[in-house]
Amino acid sequence: MSFLAAFIxxxxxxxxxxxxxxxxxxxxxxxxxxxxxxxxxxxKHLVRMGASQIILACRNIDKANTAVKSVQATTTCPSNVLKASVLAFSDRVKAKLPRVDVVLANAGLHTLSSK
Ligand SMILES: NC(=O)c1ccc[n+]([C@@H]2O[C@H](COP(=O)([O-])OP(=O)(O)OC[C@H]3O[C@@H](n4cnc5c(N)ncnc54)[C@H](OP(=O)(O)O)[C@@H]3O)[C@@H](O)[C@H]2O)c1
Structure with a gap:
């Protein structure tokens, strides 16, 4: 298959x-x-792959809670696995989490400007 055909x-x-x-x-x-x-x-994939705690770190707590509900609605996830969190969570990470195994630093957006 040509590159163009494969792309399409x-x-x-x-x-x-x-x-x-x-x-x-x-x-x-x-x-x-x-x-x-x-x-x-x-x-949703991380739930399926057995993570025992997933912290949804967002800048808006309402959006974070909506996201938690969306994950719960589409997975068989025990309610204690998901935690909604906002920026202040970094202090709680230091103070309360006994461990952090993975940080999926996904937040951001793509712009056409390089500034
Ligand atoms: N989708 C693609 O095809 C693609 C391809 C290559 C790379 N990426 C990269 O992958 C990442 C996610 O892409 P996506 O398509 O899932 O984007 P998206 O649907 O626009 O989601 C972006 C997420 O990042 C958060 N966010 C954006 N700016 C932020 C900021 N300044 N501080 C804190 N949180 C911020 C948003 O939070 P709010 O809800 O609060 O806005 C939202 O949760 C981005 O970094 C993007 O550049 C995406």
Whole structure:
């Protein structure tokens, strides 16, 4: 298949990438920018891969709570696995979390400007 044909083919829904199969069993994971997009979808995968605690670090607590509900609605996730959190969470991380295994630093946006 030519490069152009392969590119066009990849735009269709039948070409879903394989589901990741790594295990995050027992791990505590912080996901920034978890209120929408890739961060939110990553949280759903991390639940499926067995993380024992996922902290959805967002800049707006209402959005974070909505994201938690969205993950709970689409996964079989025990209610104590997901935590909504805002910027002040960094102090709580230092003070209260016994461990952090992964930080998925996803928050951000792409702009056309380099400034
Ligand atoms: N989607 C793609 O195809 C693609 C491709 C390459 C790279 N990426 C990168 O992957 C990341 C996520 O992309 P996405 O498509 O999932 O984006 P998205 O749907 O726009 O989500 C961005 C997330 O980051 C948060 N965020 C944005 N600016 C922030 C800031 N200044 N401080 C704190 N949080 C901030 C947003 O929070 P709010 O809800 O509060 O706005 C939201 O939760 C981005 O860094 C993007 O550049 C995406």
């Amino acid at each position: 083919d990849r735009q269709f829904i039948h070409n879903k990438p394989p589901l990741p199969t790594a295990s995050f069993k027992g791990q505590t994971i912080i996901v920034t920018g978890a209120s929408s997009g890739l961060g939110l979808e990553a949280c």
